[in-house]
Amino acid sequence: MGLFLMILAAVVVAFLLAYVIVKFVPLKMRWLVSLLLLAVTIFLGFKIYEGIMKPIKFAQEKQVRYAKVITNLKMIRDAEVKYNEVYGTFTKDKNALITFIENGKLAITQTNNVEKDVRVGSGISVKKSFRVVDTIGFEPVLKSFEGKDYKNMFKVPGTDKEFSLEIGKVEKIAGLEVPAFLAKIDKASILKGMDNSLVKQELEANTTDQIKGAFVTVGSLEEVTTGGNWPPSYDKGSAEKK
Structure with a gap:
């Protein structure tokens, strides 16, 4: 206008x-x-x-800043998922999560189908196939984070802030609660120093090709998900070095 x-x-x-x-x-x-x-x-x-x-340059700069932030959020998410795989829960202890990356081990499993005789009555047996999961070894968690700056994953790039990290429970189905986590940072901190009017518009973003709302987040304390609130474009191309 x-x-x-x-x-x-x-x-x-x-x-x-x-x-x-x-x-x-x-x-x-x-x-x-x-x-x-x-x-x-x-x-x-x-x-x-x-x-x-001005809005074109703003869009380009915010994407660069968001991409760096999202790279760290993905590391946090990956660490939490692996932590949950081992301990059956998530953690809000940032130091414990870093220590887990450095010292934790993940079980390597193998699934086989095994046939067993099952008695069905009157002296009659039938063969039924069962899936059996065996642990055949262990792999260091650190292997999944090689080349990544996981020690600084809680620091928000370009700022002096850290991501907040919370855990809780979410009802998956009636009567069944599962562990949940949420890591987030407010957009205002990421976009500090940029045009105030455009930052204000960004905090109110709600279209599918934008990061909705006033925060950049991964995980949720309201629904069962380990995904982030960013659009797919941040998972492609040069948004993240793999």
Whole structure:
């Protein structure tokens, strides 16, 4: 809207100046007015260009900042999922999660189908197939985090803040609660120093190609999920180095 008003004002001013020049300015002085008009045109052209480019540059910069933040949130998510695989719960202890990455081990399992004779009565037996899961070894959790700066995964890139980390329970089905976790950071901290009006709009984002709401999050304390609230575009291309 601001850009539209600026263009409208420029058109009105140009029309009024043209009218004044034709009506009141002597012919011998019109060269000076032409120079002034040229200067005004350049200034207005610059302001219009700036108005067009500001949201474009904002969008580019926010994507770069978000991508770095999301990389860390994914590390936190991966660590929590593996922690839950071993202990059957999540943790809000950040140091414990880092220690788990460095020292924890994940079971390597193998699933086989085994046939057994099952008595069905009257001395009759039938063969039934059962799935048997065997542990055949262990793998260090650290192997999944090679080349990743997991020791600083709780630090929010580009800020002096850390992600908050909470755990809880979520009802999966009636009567069954499962562990849940939530890691998040407010967008305002990530976008600090950028255009205030555009930041305000970003905090109210609600379309499918945007990060909805005022926070960037992974996990949830309201539904069963370990996903983030960012759109798929942040999982593709150069958003994350793999």
